[in-house]
Amino acid sequence: MIIVPEREIAGLLGRADAYMAVEAVFAAMASGDARNFPVIREAIGHADALYGFKSGFDRAGLALGLKSGGYWPGNAAKGLTNHQSSVFLFDADTGKCRAVVGGNLLTALRTAAAAAVSINHLARVDARVLGIVGAGHQSVFQLRAALEQRDFTRVVAWNRDPAKLARLSDVAAEHGLPFAAVSLAELGAAADVIITIVSAHEPLLMDAHIRPGTHISCMGTDTKGKQEIDAAIFARASVFTDEIAQSTSIGEAQHAVAAGIISADRITALGAVINGTHQGRTSADEITIFDGTGVGLQDLAVASAVVDLAVTQGVATIVDF
Template identity: 35%
Template sequence: MQSTASSKHQFLRLVDGEQVRALLSHEDALQAVREAFVLHSRREGRVFPVVREALATGGVFGIKSGDVAAQGLLGFKAAGFWPNNRAHGGEPHQATIALFDPATGRPLCIIDGNAITTMRTGAAGGLALQELARRESTRLCVFGTGTQAHIQVEFALRLCPSLHLVRYVRADGSRDAKFEARFAGRCDIEHTQAGSAAVSESDIVITATPGRTALFDVAAIRPGTHFNCVGADTKGKRELPEGALQRVRLFVDDRAQARQIGEMQWATDADCMEFGDLLSGKETFHRRAEDVTLFDMTGLALQDLTVARVVCERAEATDTGTVVAWPW
């Protein structure tokens, strides 16, 4: 991403969501997100303080930013959640990523952040399944059927070949034909209204909702289960029941951030390991069959930046996107 030629600073590249999806593969996302975790573990990449604020409009607005000095990588993601968008047929999640030249402060690329957020969060969940879930896992339960539930299940089926049953739970108790159709033929997919029972019968549990209350009973947690918890990313949000974090081997992407906006905000003194330390080899974890593992996923700015860098480089190489004049 390093670019100091003044001629390049005369232009700004814009890459929309469809273009991101065409340029970025699942394997690209896995590699870039793994890199982000390792950079964070080695403190070779910085994560700046997160902004996450409620708005008078009913939305939530946030900024995640950071840099990797050795790579000339600098940028931010402005993102949030506007539930009222649904009433107008719009997507409630909105995100935009900007990359900058750290030597000059000039913007290099503006990228649709929704597509990148979806892929990088799915990839983070996939990496956690590879490292933490039991290899013989066959049954998965997912709470939610939105965009993030889709991508989490997609990565799970790609990376856990023994999975053959997916049960899903929705807040309103209804079926989701679109969700079922996406995975039909790749696994047995079942709708259930009994969330606690589904958790107790599953090897992997994914929570991907915007909720603020526990999704299941703490008594449903069984030995050997792995949890990927995606939804708690703002103060006041939670998906887990009281006492859950005290019963698990807990992994987080960043301790301070997890205590601020993740599930750890409800148990700030819980013992945990940063997932990047496991990937970098700084820490070790040998799973026992009876262990319950849980990844509290709040998302790192470095994940957005490393994935966005891949997209930006591909866009430049293929002349994808819209280039507009942006003179000094």
């Protein structure tokens, strides 16, 4: 069995690798070559933690396995990341455990890659202002990956605690881009592309905030009851997602579906755009939404890439199991 510890991930997998792995698995999902299995996510009754499993199988890449982990809100005070996870890969021919991979950085990279894939395939080619809602740990990964998808000239951002926006300002400065902390209304008025990456249970961006032509990547809603944007926005948007079943049940679209604003048949798998079976954006005025719910196949794709790189570079540990 191959072991790739968390400490090795940063030196192995870059943003380009994560992007290619996620884009390929979205395409495989849309073509029917890859399938996610039902998600298990539960409050364990200890440390206020949420714990669960995401799993699936990609026949195209022969990636079979699961990510096990969750959210421990008290970890920051212990010097640890609140999100903790590990990825287990199995041999598709025998069922034998092939590898165990640290999943914390991988989760951040694959989540940012998913938003980046959506921006590349759905945002206007002339998008110049990038907006970020939220300034938590994941926001920096989102910003770095998004900036590679268009020739952005400015970054605007909002966070409940404005002091945390400094981390985003620093990244913008690294790219030589002006940065502004703004209100949500100002962000919606200025941004051509918006990434929401917050853990919220009521909408922050409202329908009146969103201009025609905007692309929105909703990346923070992955549980029933969470919500980042006004459900009314869905009525005038073309909606895309990683997986439709999750989008309607635990993703951002859950509220629009429950309210009867849209139905599941109004939601398109992003992989269909990647494969060329759906045209994606059809006009400069079209509002597009990507509902990034996070699927197990994303984790398996990036973990498989890491294992191959670790073996090639000689940093994997191999044990009898």
